[in-house]
Amino acid sequence: MAASDFSRLIAAAADTIAAHAGELTALDQAIGDGDHGLNMKRGFEAVRAEADAFAAKPLPEALKAVGTKLVMTVGGASGPLFGTLFMALGKELPPAPDRNGLAAALGKAIEAVAARGKSQVGQKTMLDVLQPVYEALAQGKTASEIADAADKAAEATVPMKALRGRASFLGERSIGHMDAGARSTALLVRAVAEAIEGI
């Protein structure tokens, strides 16, 4: 991937998080501690500020640098979770991945996020979006189909009962609200999918 393309992906991710920060915070206020939008925005703006330096690195190193920056700047539990996603992707991806390589790396990265959060699919978390995205990717779906699968998966967290994270303190009362981490994951998937389609 050319450095300018990686910079474009970072910009797309940071743009969508900035544009939806209010919505993410509102989702988190309903069933969490209400800082998700602000935290994610701070993290992705910090990544944007160093986008060119990151983009100059080989792809695996660039992704690891993004992950480390998110860990250090997002805060909350989201920092380590999103940070681990990018760090693990960087660790697992070959320098010039094809679709199969990307799918395999995402599968490993999902395992790393699940281990970090001591969570699994079905507990109303970002994993509930990542897993269908992985499946769509592995099945050869188009970028726009993958983005749609992510949105649908985020919507599907609404009727779920939270079993991990701050929302799990609410038990049954977490039902009826979309998980903020699932929503931000879907936003990132769409931004990256649309940017990749344009490359």
Added chain:
Amino acid sequence: MSNVGIVIVSHSPLVAEGTADMVRQMVGDEVPLAWCGGNGHGGLGTSVEAIMGAIDKAWSEAGVAILVDLGGAETNSEMAVEMIGEPRSHRIIVCNAPIVEGAVMAATESSGGASLKEVVATAHELSPS
């Protein structure tokens, strides 16, 4: 100092500092001790960078036991341990124990020269599961 170090990580700097005060008063100064709390931007939360700094401050060749409050403090502490990396990461353990009682009990055990394993086991006894 060769006693096991104790790190206290709370979402609230007031809770973290207060817990450290209790440890100092009840256990004394023979235990390396550090605390951190808050998200680094003036709000409640925990910061991986601050946790890494606290581990450095309380570092002991005998190892470090970390006491945490809510979930994010645990996740961030585990991340901090991983980022500190080997070989030190093998001698840092995040305890499953209530933060105040755990810190006091772990520090008491440490002040008697107990190993990291013994210190952590003492803290874990407070959380039967």
